Every structure is written in structure tokens, then in C-alpha cells.
Amino acid sequence: MQSSVWGKKCSISPSLITFDLCNLERAVNQIEDSGLEMVHIDILDGHFSPSMPLGLDAVKQLRKKTKLEFEAHVMATEPQFFVDELIEAGASQITFHIETAPHVDGLLNYIHSNGIRAGVALKPATPLNTLDYILEKCDSVLLMLINPGYAQVAGEGQVPYAGKKIRDLHRKVMEIHPETKIILDGRVSEENIREFGSKGEAQIFAAGSTCIKKDDIAGSLKYLKELEEELRS
Secondary structure, three states: OOOHHHHOOOEEEEEHHHOOOOOHHHHHHHHHHHOOOEEEEEEEOOOOOOOOOOOHHHHHHHHOOOOOEEEEEEEOOOOHHHHHHHHHHOOOEEEEEOOOOOOHHHHHHHHHHOOOEEEEEEOOOOOHHHHOOOHHHOOEEEEEOOOOOOOOOOOOOOOOOHHHHHHHHHHHHHHHOOOOEEEEEOOOOHHHHHHHHHOOOOOEEEEOOOOOOOOOHHHHHHHHHHHHHHHHO
């Protein structure tokens, strides 16, 4: 299921695990009602990152209940199984971690062969030169701005070199394959969205608890939609 949203210069993708995990159908309805067009789905194996907040069966059931684009981020030591499950679930785009895939080029080809957008994700300290021979095959590159699995550690915030890495990746994409979308993930703030969205240095922003207030989800989503429209104009 693909739509014109992938051609937009700025898209905000609320992270599903930010919402009430006991009522995910309501969560996707709230996102749809706001006018936002995609949802960020983190799939974790409990090993790559020590948590497993969202099950694959839940994703498959949600696919039947919403028209949102499923922008999936696989954080798994062995990604193939999860990629297969997300293909079956009807994901619109799948990004997997370049650090854990034994055959990155082959997995990109495999996802594409199923008619799904494909991309890679990088942990904060993973160098951008790992993209040198595959960037042209990537519909997206996701940059993690925090270390996966450390979100609850006191004092753990976005890495200090996040801005430099984003700008360096943007230059690389523009030189090699301008169609590749840059996704930012990890305590993404309104300031991050404004700074990198207004300059076109990133196009998709995974919005989590930094942007979405649990006591005012509807208001937060409405504001994010207004911000998205502002940056698209």
C-alpha cells in the first residue's frame, strides 16, 4: 500500500509505542483523525534492544483497521524473520539495522522484490561510509539519535554529534541518490523537526514522547499536523 505521502518533503510519523499499548486501535484512529498519514512501528527482539513492547500479531491486526502508512523500524539481531513477518503484515516501508544484517544488499533486494520500500537504520556511532555501496538502493536511511536500549538511563540524551551526522548524511544523499529519505528517530523534538525539516536535511521524523503528551494526545497530534503542513508549504 503506497501513497503520495512518500514524495512529500516533510512527514511526521508518530511512534506507536508512545501510545496506550492496551488500546492500539484507538491510537491509530487518533493519528488518522489528526490528518497525519503514517505511523512509526518499532519492532524489537528483546536482544538487540532489551524490550519487546509491540507484537507482530498486533501489527497484523492493526493493518486491517487503518489506512495509515506503516513505516517500520526493525531492531533485531537477526532481522530476516521480522522482515518476513512485516511483509506479511502489509508494511509500507521496512528499515533494518545495517549492523545486524549479514547480507545488507541482498535484504534490500528481497524487500523490494515484495513491492515494499526498503531502507537501513544506523546506530549513533555507526559511520556513514557503511552506506557507500548501497545508498542507491535505499528508499530511506534512518539515523538513531540515541543509543537503542538506553532510553531509560538517567542522563542519556541525543548524542552530541547528532546534528553533524544528519548534515553529513544529507550531503552524501544529495551527492549519490537524492531520492533517499532521511528518517530521524530518538527523542525527536519540535526543535529537531523545525531545524532539519525546514532546511530539507531530513524528511521523516519519528515522533515519540518528546513531542506527544500522554495527557493531551489529540492536542499534540493536531499540533504536529500543523507543524508538518507548515514545513511542507
